[in-house]
Amino acid sequence: MPRTIRRVITGNDELGRSRVVMDFARERRGIAADHWLSGPALATESGAAALSADGRLEPPSGGSVFRFFVVPPEERLRHMSVAERERLYAAHFQSMSASHARVDTRRHPGMHRTNTLDYVVLLSGCVTLLLDDGAVELEPFDVVIQRGTNHAWINYGSTDALLAAVLLDASEP
Numbered sequence: 001m002p003r004t005i006r007r008v009i010t011g012n013d014e015l016g017r018s019r020v021v022m023d024f025a026r027e028r029r030g031i032a033a034d035h036w037l038s039g040p041a042l043a044t045e046s047g048a049a050a051l052s053a054d055g056r057l058e059p060p061s062g063g064s065v066f067r068f069f070v071v072p073p074e075e076r077l078r079h080m081s082v083a084e085r086e087r088l089y090a091a092h093f094q095s096m097s098a099s100h101a102r103v104d105t106r107r108h109p110g111m112h113r114t115n116t117l118d119y120v121v122l123l124s125g126c127v128t129l130l131l132d133d134g135a136v137e138l139e140p141f142d143v144v145i146q147r148g149t150n151h152a153w154i155n156y157g158s159t160d161a162l163l164a165a166v167l168l169d170a171s172e173p
Contacts, residue, residue: 004025004026004027055095055096056096056097056098057093057096057097057098057101057112057114058097058098058101058114058115058116058167058169059116059167059168059169060169061169061171062169062171063169064166064167064168064169065166065167066164066165066166067164067165067167068123068162068163068164068165069162069163069165070160070161070162070163071125071127071153071154071155071160071161071163072155072160073155073156073157073158073159073160074154074155074156075158085109086105086109088109089102089105089109089110090102090109093112098112098114101113101114103150104132104150107130107132107152108130108152108154110130110152110153110154111130111150111151111152112150112151112152113148113149113150113151114148114167115148115169115170115171116146116148116167116168116169116170117145117146117147117148117167117168117170118144118145118146118147118165118166118167118168119143119144119145119146119165119166119168120143120144120145120146120163120164120165121141121142121143121144121163121164121165122138122139122140122141122142122144122161122162122163123140123141123162123163123164124140124160124161124162125140125155125157125159125160125161125162126138126139126140126155126156126157126161127153127154127155127157127161127163128153128154128155128156129144129151129152129153129154130151130152130153130154131149131150131151132149132150135154147170148170
């Protein structure tokens with residue numbers, strides 16, 4: 001994934017005519033690049049007024065988040081002990097305010113469950129979707145509809161896997 005990603009954001013002026021509201025490049029931090037974070041009013045200019053800068057895993061209540069994320073190859077972690085890998089993943093989820101999402105990590109320290117409906121597309125590389133029961137190998141342009149299940153993204157290849165995801169809050173009102 002490039003270090004800098006351009007975002008073009010549209011809106012309407014006071015006469016209702018479409019226009020570019022923002023056109024800028026933003027440097028990504030870490031393995032994820034959030035493009036947009038919205039509250040409950042998903043499509044309107046006034047309701048979707050925040051570009052995510054906080055790096056949280058989950059969208060706000062009633063909102064959504066659109067992001068790219070990278071899954072690095074597992075081989076980069078092979079030198080680590082089980083305890084070191086657990087500490088690495090625990091710190092990673094804590095940095096995204098998502099320690100609570102690690103409900104059952106017996107199959108892999110990256111397993112997590114969020115109260116979201118996720119639309120995920122593998123853009124490049126290969127990745128395995130690990131579930132409590134089973135695993136699915138994905139190739140570029142495969143789509144996953146992730147419905148609040150415990151899962152992890154595992155890259156058994158030798159190059160980074162790039163994915164795009166839209167996470168929709170699925171909390172009960």
